[in-house]
Amino acid sequence: MAKHSDDNDVIFEARELKINAVRDDGSELPIVKGVDFKVRRGEVVALIGESGSGKTTISLSALGYCKPGLKFAGGEARLLGQDVTKMSTEELRPVRGERVAYLAQSAAATFNPSILINEQVTEAPILHGTKTQAEADAKALSLYHALELPDPENIGTRYPHQVSGGQLQRLMAAMALCGEPDLLVLDEPTTALDVTTQIEVLKAFKKVIKEEGAAAIYVTHDLAVVAQVADHIVVLYNGEIKEAGPVETIINKSEHPYTKRLMGAIKPLPKAGLGEASNHAHMRDVPALEAKSVDAGYGRDAEGKPKTMVLRDVNVAIERGKTVGIIGESGCGKSTLARVFAGLLPPSDGHLKLDGESIAPDLRNRSREELRKVQFVYQMADTALNPRQRIKDIIGRPLEFYGGLTGAAKNKRLLELLEMVELPPPFAERYPHELSGGQKQRVNLARALAADPEVVLCDEVTSALDTIVGANVIELLKTLRRDTGVSFVFISHDLSTVASFADEIVVLYAGRVAEQGPTDKVLSPPYHPYTRLLISSVPEMRTGWLEDTIASKETITGMSGGVELTDTGCPFFARCPLAIEGTCDTQAPPRRVDGDNHVIECHRDIDELLGGG
Amino acid sequence: MSNAQQNDHYVAPYDAGVSFDELPDSAPSSRYSPSWTGWLGISVVSFWVFIAILGPYIAPLGENDLPFPDDYSEFQMPRPGAWLGTDESDRDVLSRLMFGAGRTIGISFAATLLAYFIGVVMGIGAAISTPRVDMIVSRINDAFLSLPTIMLGLVVVAAVGSSIPVLIVTAGVIYATVVFRLARALGQEIMVMDFVEAARVRGEGRWWIITREIWPNAAMPLMTDFGLRLIYVILFISSLSFLGLGVQPPQADWGSMVRENLGALSYGASVIPVLAPALAIATLTVGINLIVDDISAHSGGKLSKRL
Numbered sequence: 001m002a003k004h005s006d007d008n009d010v011i012f013e014a015r016e017l018k019i020n021a022v023r024d025d026g027s028e029l030p031i032v033k034g035v036d037f038k039v040r041r042g043e044v045v046a047l048i049g050e051s052g053s054g055k056t057t058i059s060l061s062a063l064g065y066c067k068p069g070l071k072f073a074g075g076e077a078r079l080l081g082q083d084v085t086k087m088s089t090e091e092l093r094p095v096r097g098e099r100v101a102y103l104a105q106s107a108a109a110t111f112n113p114s115i116l117i118n119e120q121v122t123e124a125p126i127l128h129g130t131k132t133q134a135e136a137d138a139k140a141l142s143l144y145h146a147l148e149l150p151d152p153e154n155i156g157t158r159y160p161h162q163v164s165g166g167q168l169q170r171l172m173a174a175m176a177l178c179g180e181p182d183l184l185v186l187d188e189p190t191t192a193l194d195v196t197t198q199i200e201v202l203k204a205f206k207k208v209i210k211e212e213g214a215a216a217i218y219v220t221h222d223l224a225v226v227a228q229v230a231d232h233i234v235v236l237y238n239g240e241i242k243e244a245g246p247v248e249t250i251i252n253k254s255e256h257p258y259t260k261r262l263m264g265a266i267k268p269l270p271k272a273g274l275g276e277a278s279n280h281a282h283m284r285d286v287p288a289l290e291a292k293s294v295d296a297g298y299g300r301d302a303e304g305k306p307k308t309m310v311l312r313d314v315n316v317a318i319e320r321g322k323t324v325g326i327i328g329e330s331g332c333g334k335s336t337l338a339r340v341f342a343g344l345l346p347p348s349d350g351h352l353k354l355d356g357e358s359i360a361p362d363l364r365n366r367s368r369e370e371l372r373k374v375q376f377v378y379q380m381a382d383t384a385l386n387p388r389q390r391i392k393d394i395i396g397r398p399l400e401f402y403g404g405l406t407g408a409a410k411n412k413r414l415l416e417l418l419e420m421v422e423l424p425p426p427f428a429e430r431y432p433h434e435l436s437g438g439q440k441q442r443v444n445l446a447r448a449l450a451a452d453p454e455v456v457l458c459d460e461v462t463s464a465l466d467t468i469v470g471a472n473v474i475e476l477l478k479t480l481r482r483d484t485g486v487s488f489v490f491i492s493h494d495l496s497t498v499a500s501f502a503d504e505i506v507v508l509y510a511g512r513v514a515e516q517g518p519t520d521k522v523l524s525p526p527y528h529p530y531t532r533l534l535i536s537s538v539p540e541m542r543t544g545w546l547e548d549t550i551a552s553k554e555t556i557t558g559m560s561g562g563v564e565l566t567d568t569g570c571p572f573f574a575r576c577p578l579a580i581e582g583t584c585d586t587q588a589p590p591r592r593v594d595g596d597n598h599v600i601e602c603h604r605d606i607d608e609l610l611g612g613g
Numbered sequence: 614m615s616n617a618q619q620n621d622h623y624v625a626p627y628d629a630g631v632s633f634d635e636l637p638d639s640a641p642s643s644r645y646s647p648s649w650t651g652w653l654g655i656s657v658v659s660f661w662v663f664i665a666i667l668g669p670y671i672a673p674l675g676e677n678d679l680p681f682p683d684d685y686s687e688f689q690m691p692r693p694g695a696w697l698g699t700d701e702s703d704r705d706v707l708s709r710l711m712f713g714a715g716r717t718i719g720i721s722f723a724a725t726l727l728a729y730f731i732g733v734v735m736g737i738g739a740a741i742s743t744p745r746v747d748m749i750v751s752r753i754n755d756a757f758l759s760l761p762t763i764m765l766g767l768v769v770v771a772a773v774g775s776s777i778p779v780l781i782v783t784a785g786v787i788y789a790t791v792v793f794r795l796a797r798a799l800g801q802e803i804m805v806m807d808f809v810e811a812a813r814v815r816g817e818g819r820w821w822i823i824t825r826e827i828w829p830n831a832a833m834p835l836m837t838d839f840g841l842r843l844i845y846v847i848l849f850i851s852s853l854s855f856l857g858l859g860v861q862p863p864q865a866d867w868g869s870m871v872r873e874n875l876g877a878l879s880y881g882a883s884v885i886p887v888l889a890p891a892l893a894i895a896t897l898t899v900g901i902n903l904i905v906d907d908i909s910a911h912s913g914g915k916l917s918k919r920l
Contacts, residue, residue: 342814363814371816384807388829401815451815 016075118156166197286356325502381440510571517598654903668711688882727785732792740800
């Protein structure tokens with residue numbers, strides 16, 4: 001049939017592919033400016049770049065699809081020799097789902113919450129008539145096994161909300177692969193996951209792509225992840241290919257300035273010595289904000305105690321001008337702790353101190369002055385800013401409300417704040433939707449700073465942002481910390497970000513403090529076993545890291561379960577490689593002090609933790 | 614492209630720090646420009662509003678004047694002097710239609726405004742109050758909502774007698790229940806947004822939260838619904854009039870005109886006295902609908918995105 005065997009195993013090829021955006025007035029703006037690359041059978045090609053680089057747009061062209069407002073403007077996107085950009089929807093229907101499958105970033109949004117998993121996984125091949133129900137079920141079952149899902153025989157009979165996020169992400173892969181497509185398009189499939197979950201998903205993807213002999217286009221902004229799964233890398237910027245080549249070459253020998261910049265945005269591995277020493281000029285004797293043996297949770301039982309206890313016996317002190325990083329997987333109570341500080345969730349036990357004085361647990365009972373001192377910055381800048389208020393009103397309100405500033409004085413301060421967060425003055429007149437995600441987050445910070453606070457609680461402020469934009473926001477926070485002497489509580493599931501920024505780290509696990517202390521101490525032995533797991537789960541910028549990691553002892557036991565709140569014993573028991581049967585599961589772990597305020601809550605003593613692992 | 618140019622292309626903005634910070638999510642919002650269906654709706658509705666306001670002044674005859682006092686035949690076909698013919702009492706259909714426009718549209722508009730006032734105040738009030746208060750108010754509202762509107766209207770009008778203020782208040786209260794549900798749902802949706810929580814954490818009072826944080830975001834979807842609700846009220850008022858419990862003779866309104874002239878259908882004489890007011894109701898409601906559809910099509914995506 002085909003003349004050249006070389007052409008024969010090219011699954012997808014983009015030739016001079018051009019895609020334009022169509023503006024309201026009919027004029028066109030090039031988004032993808034002539035891109036060439038090939039995907040061969042059994043190969044994973046990574047498209048990498050920051051947001052706006054056109055990577056998702058290009059990957060969708062493999063399905064012959066353009067987002068609304070975009071159109072193919074030239075070149076070809078050849079899937080198995082056919083140019084999909086020229087095909088009609090009717091012609092594309094058999095191609096999509098049979099020849100090519102798409103995996104979106106959010107599995108939760110992909111699955112219909114009210115249909116059984118198996119029905120959704122097997123839907124495509126049955127709809128396309130390529131498989132009978134029995135064949136599709138058999139294929140699905142083999143995929144569940146291959147993806148190492150727990151209880152593969154029965155997982156299909158559950159509903160999407162009954163499995164964890166990482167499992168759902170793998171089930172989405174099963175859904176895509178059930179029709180045995182030739183090409184798989186994966187769009188940032190692990191970006192929203194915790195590091196520990198990311199490992200299991202990456203491992204499953206890699207294995208299953210190899211076993212199925214499919215080709216894949218993997219879209220991401222994370223070079224470290226790419227290093228684990230891809231064979232070839234295509235670096236994109238602004239709709240153009242900047243560099244392309246085998247993964248080893250790009251990762252190790254790249255000379256191209258843009259690739260280097262992407263690498264620069266990768267956060268360094270968490271290790272001791274990264275914490276930036278902040279100045280001590282603002283230090284006083286008492287911590288700015290302190291939680292003393294705080295218990296807190298949600299719901300209310302007959303005795304007035306929370307039904308679901310999240311935080312247990314948490315002691316955290318935030319020194320003036322210092323930054324405390326709070327780290328843990330999702331469900332560990334990080335945001336709950338921030339809500340307790342902000343007074344949104346009154347603790348059921350224990351108390352809070354501001355400047356050494358006790359303050360009301362409920363924000364409604366706090367004075368305006370007390371409210372001013374503790375400010376909260378939300379994760380989602382989109383929802384944290386009122387879409388109907390101009391930036392000047394959003395930032396101006398705290399100035400007026402707490403500082404009583406009006407007229408020229410308010411305006412002057414407003415411009416100072418905008419300058420502080422590096423936004424140009426004309427932005428004051430804009431509405432939030434006229435700003436980018438990073439810019440909104442800056443406004444969000446400016447609003448908190450407008451109150452002239454003592455403590456700013458930052459809840460995952462960079463998680464919703466692009467790597468490079470997020471890195472810029474972190475730089476801004478560092479500057480602000482230096483210039484203002486404000487204390488920051490920085491909550492994140494991303495250990496690298498926290499490590500580069502915090503003076504102290506609090507590691508939360510299932511509502512308990514597993515370990516806390518100065519950044520350098522926490523990130524160097526002795527570790528709490530959970531800290532060790534988190535550190536070893538951060539992807540490294542080298543090929544083969546994934547294989548090394550999944551072979552290690554911590555990861556094997558650490559990946560065996562998710563975060564579960566327990567009433568007795570150490571909640572990390574089930575995932576701990578050092579767990580002591582009969583002790584760790586029945587008794588709350590003692591608090592061990594390693595000097596210099598470094599505290600580890602574990603049944604193992606410091607020496608054991610130094611050596612173990 | 615030379616290497617130097619390439620470098621300029623992407624390294625320069627990076628060095629410039631913040632100006633590099635990607636593009637905004639969307640361009641400054643484009644103004645609403647109606648599509649042709651929108652224009653159609655606007656022209657039909659403006660026509661009727663024009664008639665409603667100026668009808669009594671430009672009508673060829675008075676509301677109850679007879680165009681042909683000497684000719685005692687009802688349901689006459691259109692001819693000069695009575696361009697839409699005459700009705701069951703030999704009155705000029707065109708003039709009555711023009712007088713009736715103001716009454717039908719005026720009453721409906723006033724009733725919808727009242728429904729919105731009651732519904733929005735109670736709905737947003739319920740959304741921000743404690744769960745207990747919210748539950749009590751909502752269940753009472755549900756009870757009202759479960760009553761068939763036309764039956765409820767009939768009972769009220771039969772009990773207190775029909776007059777224009779009674780009609781307005783009755784329709785206003787009945788439709789406030791629907792508005793209440795919408796306003797409460799919108800209010801609740803906005804209440805859980807982070808910016809409202811941010812205002813609470815700041816220590817803002819309830820009044821500020823309602824007027825500055827919730828209302829501006831609820832106003833737009835509510836206004837779109839206002840048009841739809843107006844249609845229902847027009848149909849409701851017309852139905853009451855049709856049943857003889859709305860606007861009372863000899864005053865004209867579109868619903869009562871249909872009823873008065875129903876006899877024309879069995880006489881086999883001119884059916885225009887029945888069709889003209891029915892058509893007026895139909896074109897007005899369809900016209901409003903076209904505008905509402907066009908506006909929501911324009912702002913649909915963005916509206917929900919901003920919420």
